[in-house]
Amino acid sequence: MAGEKIRVLIGKVGLDGHDRGAKVVAQALRDAGMEVIYTGLRQTPEQIVETALQEDVQVIGLSILSGAHLQLLPPLVELLRRQDGGDIPVIAGGVIPREDIAYLKEAGIAEVFTPGASTAEIVKFIKQQFDQNR
Amino acid sequence: MTDKEKQEQLARARANWEENLRKTLQKNPEPKEFKLDDGTPVEPLYDLFSLPGFDEMEMLGLPGEYPFTRGIQPNMYRGRLWTMRQYAGFGTAEETNARFRYLLEQGQTGLSVAFDLPTQIGYDSDHPLARGEVGKVGVAIDSLADMELLMDRIPLDRVSTSMTINAPAAVLLAMYMAVAEKQGVSPEKLNGTIQNDILKEYVARGTYIFPPRESMRLVVDVFAYAGEHLPAWNTISISGYHIREAGSTAVQEVAFTLANAIAYVEAALAAGLAVDQFGPRLSFFFNAHLNFFEEIAKFRAARRIWARLMKDRFGARNPRSMMLRFHTQTAGCTLTAQQPDVNIMRVAFQALSAALGGTQSLHTNSKDEALALPSEHAVLLALRTQQVIGFEIGVTDTVDPLGGSYFVESLTNQIEAKVLDYIRRIDTMGGAVAAIEEGFMQREIQESAYRYQKEIEAGERVVVGVNRFTGGADQPMDLLKVDPAVGERQLNRLKAVRLNRDQRKVAEALQQLRKGALSRDNLMPYLLEAVKAYATLGEICGIFREIFGEYQQQITL
Numbered sequence: 001m002a003g004e005k006i007r008v009l010i011g012k013v014g015l016d017g018h019d020r021g022a023k024v025v026a027q028a029l030r031d032a033g034m035e036v037i038y039t040g041l042r043q044t045p046e047q048i049v050e051t052a053l054q055e056d057v058q059v060i061g062l063s064i065l066s067g068a069h070l071q072l073l074p075p076l077v078e079l080l081r082r083q084d085g086g087d088i089p090v091i092a093g094g095v096i097p098r099e100d101i102a103y104l105k106e107a108g109i110a111e112v113f114t115p116g117a118s119t120a121e122i123v124k125f126i127k128q129q130f131d132q133n134r
Numbered sequence: 135m136t137d138k139e140k141q142e143q144l145a146r147a148r149a150n151w152e153e154n155l156r157k158t159l160q161k162n163p164e165p166k167e168f169k170l171d172d173g174t175p176v177e178p179l180y181d182l183f184s185l186p187g188f189d190e191m192e193m194l195g196l197p198g199e200y201p202f203t204r205g206i207q208p209n210m211y212r213g214r215l216w217t218m219r220q221y222a223g224f225g226t227a228e229e230t231n232a233r234f235r236y237l238l239e240q241g242q243t244g245l246s247v248a249f250d251l252p253t254q255i256g257y258d259s260d261h262p263l264a265r266g267e268v269g270k271v272g273v274a275i276d277s278l279a280d281m282e283l284l285m286d287r288i289p290l291d292r293v294s295t296s297m298t299i300n301a302p303a304a305v306l307l308a309m310y311m312a313v314a315e316k317q318g319v320s321p322e323k324l325n326g327t328i329q330n331d332i333l334k335e336y337v338a339r340g341t342y343i344f345p346p347r348e349s350m351r352l353v354v355d356v357f358a359y360a361g362e363h364l365p366a367w368n369t370i371s372i373s374g375y376h377i378r379e380a381g382s383t384a385v386q387e388v389a390f391t392l393a394n395a396i397a398y399v400e401a402a403l404a405a406g407l408a409v410d411q412f413g414p415r416l417s418f419f420f421n422a423h424l425n426f427f428e429e430i431a432k433f434r435a436a437r438r439i440w441a442r443l444m445k446d447r448f449g450a451r452n453p454r455s456m457m458l459r460f461h462t463q464t465a466g467c468t469l470t471a472q473q474p475d476v477n478i479m480r481v482a483f484q485a486l487s488a489a490l491g492g493t494q495s496l497h498t499n500s501k502d503e504a505l506a507l508p509s510e511h512a513v514l515l516a517l518r519t520q521q522v523i524g525f526e527i528g529v530t531d532t533v534d535p536l537g538g539s540y541f542v543e544s545l546t547n548q549i550e551a552k553v554l555d556y557i558r559r560i561d562t563m564g565g566a567v568a569a570i571e572e573g574f575m576q577r578e579i580q581e582s583a584y585r586y587q588k589e590i591e592a593g594e595r596v597v598v599g600v601n602r603f604t605g606g607a608d609q610p611m612d613l614l615k616v617d618p619a620v621g622e623r624q625l626n627r628l629k630a631v632r633l634n635r636d637q638r639k640v641a642e643a644l645q646q647l648r649k650g651a652l653s654r655d656n657l658m659p660y661l662l663e664a665v666k667a668y669a670t671l672g673e674i675c676g677i678f679r680e681i682f683g684e685y686q687q688q689i690t691l
Contacts, residue, residue, distance in 0.1 A: 015251035015267050017340015020380050020467070023580050024587045026691055038691045041340050042255075044263065066251055067507070067616065071266025097506055097613060115471040115504045116600045118591050 006130050009057040011039040011048045013076065016066035021093055025061060028119030029126070045076035053085055058133065059126050065094040074107035081108070089129045093117065148183060166594070170428050172383035172582070174548065180540035188543065193438070197533045199453075201441035203434050203546070204534035205492040206457040211530035216488075217495035218520045219296060221463070223248030223272035224507055225620045226627075227283035230273040234288060236510065242517060244495060245326075246296040247284070248272030249306075254341040256302045256675025259624045269620035271507070272298075276628045277670045281309040282316065291319040295326035296371070296461070296495075301343035303330035304352050305674050308661040311364075327368035327417055327461070330356055333394040333566055334373050336685065337575045338380035343675060346567050348682035350401045352657065357402050357412040359658035368417040370398060371461060377575075378421035379467050381583020384432045385549055387421060389556035390566075390575050392439060396557070397566035399448055409448045413455025422484035422491075423465040429484070430536055431545030433460070433491025439550055462488035463497040469504040473599035474611065477501040482519050489523050490536055496520055506613040573690040580690065628670070635668040643667040644677060651681045 010026045012019055019041060026036045037055050039048065052060050060080075062073065069092065077090055089110040096104070101112045111125055135143070155178065168176040177184070195201055198208035207213060220237055222245075223230045234245055249272040252264035258276050259268045268274050275281055285295075290313065299306045307328050314324055332349040335342040342349070353370065360369045374382075374391035382390065395416065402412050420436065422429055440458035444450040464484035469477045478501050485498050498516040500508030508516070524530055536542045563569045570576070589595035596602045643664040650660040664674055 015255055015263065015341075016271070017335070017338075018379075019340065020583050023691055024381075024584055027580070027584050028587070036691075038689060040687045040689045042263070042687075066267055067270040068266030095504065095506070115469075116597075119587060120591060 006034045006059065006126060007037070007055065007057040008034050008059045008061060008126065009037045009039065009048070009052045009055060010061045010063070011043050011051070012041045013043050013045060013048060013062050013064050013072050014066050014068045015042055016064065016068075017041055018065045019063070021065075022061075022063035025063070025093065025119055025122055029061075029123060032123040034123075034126070045072055045079055048076060049079045049083060049085065052080070052088060053083060058088065058130055060088055060090045061122075061126075062090065062092045063094050064092065064096070067095070069094065069096050069104065070100060073104055073109055077108035087133060089133070091122075091125065091129075093122075144182065148181065151179070170384070170545075171423070171425055172385050172552075180544050182540070184540050184544045185547070193543070193547070194537060200445065200456060201438045202457055203438045204537050206437070206459060206494075208533075210492060210533040211489070211524070212533070215524045215530060216493050216520075217244040217294065218242050218517060218524070219244040219246045219461070219495045219497055220513055220517055221246040221248050221298065221497050222513070223250075224614070224616050225269040225273065226623055227273055227275065227280045229617075229620075231284055231286050231288070233510070233513075234284075237513070237517070238288070238293070240514060240517060241521065244294045244296065245288070246497065247298065249297070249299055250274045251341065253306075253671060254299060254301065256305075256343050256671060256679070258670050258672030259621065259628050261672060266621075268624050269616055274620075274624045275306065275309070275671065276624070277631050277668050278309050278312055278665050279627065279631045279668065281306075281313050285310075285313050285317075289319075290314045290317055291323040293325075297326070297328045300329050300332050300335050300339070300341055301349065302671060302675055303328045304356050304658060305661055305665065305671055307356065307360075307367075308658065308665045311662060312666050321363045322365055324364055325366045327371050328356070329373060329419070330370040331373045331394065331419075333397060333570060334376055334391070336570045336688075337377060337390060337394075338382075338579065339373075339376040342685045342687075344678060344682040345685045346571065348678075349685075350397075350567070352678075353398060354402050354405045354407070355656045355658055357398075357415070358405065358407055359656055360415060361407065361411050367415065368459075369412065369415045371417050371419045372398065373419040375419050375421045375463055377579060378423060378465065380579050381467075381586055382579045383582050384423065384425070384428050385552045386556070386575075386578055386582060388432055388436045388439070388549065389553040389560075390579075391418065391420070392436070392443065392553065393557055393560040393566040393569065393575075395440070396443065396447075399444075400565065403448070409444070409450045410452040410455050413444060413448075413450050414452060414457075416455075417494075418458055418460035420460050420462050420488075420493075421465050422462050422488040424468050424480065424484065426483060426487050427536075427542055428545055428549075429487040430491045431542050431549055433462075433488070433493065434534075434537075434542070435546045435549040435553065436460070437492070438546070439553055459494045461495040461497070462491075462493040464488075464499045466499055466503060469499060469501070470597060470600050471504040472604070473606065474501045474505065476599050477504070478515065478519070481516060482523070485520055486523055486529065489529055490534075492534060502611055502613060505611070507616065509612055509614045511612070571688065573688045576688065576690040631668055632670070639667040640664075640669050640673075644669055644673060647674065648677050648681065651678060
């Protein structure tokens with residue numbers, strides 16, 4: 001459908017309070033014409049999944065800078081699948097070491113954006129995912 | 135020639151130069167605009183005419199004297215260099231203790247403790263929300279037993295320790311005092327800082343627990359208690375660092391920090407403390423970012439504004455209450471994951487600006503911090519960078535070497551004026567707490583952060599290795615990996631502590647703490663009893679959570 005707005009959830013999982021990246025990305029997605037639901041800080045994987053399903057989003061973007069990505073992201077994807085949200089792509093951003101990225105992708109994370117990534121790249125990736133899923 | 139004739143001659147020369155410049159620009163236009171962080175244009179030349187009516191005594195004074203623009207000591211670094219203090223902490227208390235002792239052996243002169251997120255938010259390591267976070271961004275401290283290990287074989291009467299802890303700052307301070315007591319060190323010998331700056335947590339850093347009013351009580355209780363028992367302790371480190379990291383401009387960093395500082399002073403005065411009793415123990419923490427001269431001017435402006443605020447607005451009489459003493463950390467957000475070796479240069483220039491701005495202590499970031507917690511090798515290089523600045527290049531040989539520079543003094547004046555504008559606006563809103571509750575500071579910072587990112591993506595702001603000069607492969611680096619078994623080791627220790635303590639004593643101390651929290655008593659004595667009985671941080675904060683409630687974040691997006 002032309003003009004259909006992509007709905008994206010931007011969330012902060014875990015306890016870290018660094019939300020500069022999450023907010024900048026959220027603003028950039030809005031400027032690119034998407035509808036963004038921003039969760040705020042300290043979300044558990046359960047809360048993210050619940051909000052994503054309730055808000056009927058088409059993409060989930062998670063920001064994490066505390067180093068807890070291996071412990072929090074794979075269970076989140078697993079939970080999403082169990083609740084029939086397995087078709088919602090999950091992307092992640094933050095301080096995530098290169099060697100962890102392959103593992104996260106294997107666990108079902110669609111893409112990982114690390115420091116230096118541009119918001120233009122993120123917008124492009126989300127649009128591609130959205131087009132593929134339609 | 136008379137002075138007047140000299141002036142006229144200078145004005146003619148200046149007009150001539152402007153004409154010259156105009157012609158040059160016609161032939162060769164400048165390829166870009168030159169701007170400060172907040173978009174203010176930078177002039178091609180600063181000279182006598184940039185500082186009309188400049189009153190040296192009023193604007194600068196002398197070093198060690200009001201308004202402290204040139205520094206807080208008469209001879210600054212000739213007497214003593216800044217404290218070289220690298221922020222460190224990861225895994226368990228034993229591992230962090232080993233890193234501390236390594237850094238002290240390498241010539242570091244103070245300690246700085248990083249706590250993990252569950253500790254910063256008042257959860258024990260076995261709390262469900264601590265999943266995956268134990269020991270990750272700092273050391274896990276659940277009880278006095280962990281603090282004992284953290285400070286093992288470190289003589290607390292001879293080091294100064296800075297602890298980055300805010301919402302539960304009073305609890306960690308109580309633990310530190312309890313360890314000192316076990317080492318036989320009396321409280322008046324303790325030297326160090328707790329961050330204890332809750333307001334910037336709501337604005338920028340995110341590790342709040344309780345609502346602002348209740349949190350302010352804890353802050354002021356520390357001021358009052360330390361005023362009597364810990365004369366050498368810095369009871370707060372009012373922080374612009376995280377405000378800047380969240381994306382603010384230099385002006386906003388100083389403005390919001392000082393607005394928060396005003397709120398703390400007002401809260402302490404309202405609790406009946408005298409300004410010259412707690413004023414001398416307030417300390418500050420700023421960021422050293424990329425725009426070299428703007429940063430130097432920022433530090434100088436902050437000192438002058440604070441001195442005048444304390445004297446004129448709050449009636450301080452003791453010069454020590456008017457001195458803005460500050461720690462600096464280089465800007466983590468300017469580090470790049472691409473070509474990380476280049477970060478060494480960024481850090482060095484930022485650190486130099488802090489030294490030229492008269493900092494009292496300094497943390498230099500490690501080159502690998504856009505990728506992971508710093509490795510030992512990278513931390514050593516960062517410390518060596520400070521040592522080169524402090525010992526090799528002569529910038530510490532005289533006080534405020536850039537004082538009197540037309541450019542730096544102009545910037546200092548400009549920053550001061552803009553900061554005062556913001557402070558007036560925040561005053562009109564009802565002060566910092568109201569401005570935060572309303573989301574004002576958060577929105578201002580967000581806008582700046584977004585503009586900054588857009589400038590990078592448009593190529594207007596050059597980031598070497600990211601949007602320009604991107605050739606060349608990144609060298610692989612040995613990154614620090616936090617041992618995944620850390621969580622389990624910490625859980626075992628917590629279990630053992632809970633099992634082996636005197637349960638009656640714990641219950642009694644917690645009961646007393648609850649009563650204290652419901653009354654208007656100073657909470658520090660209750661906290662000391664509770665931590666000495668090995669009540670855990672989670673148990674203590676749990677009681678406060680029950681009585682004070684929890685803060686619900688203002689989402690300003």
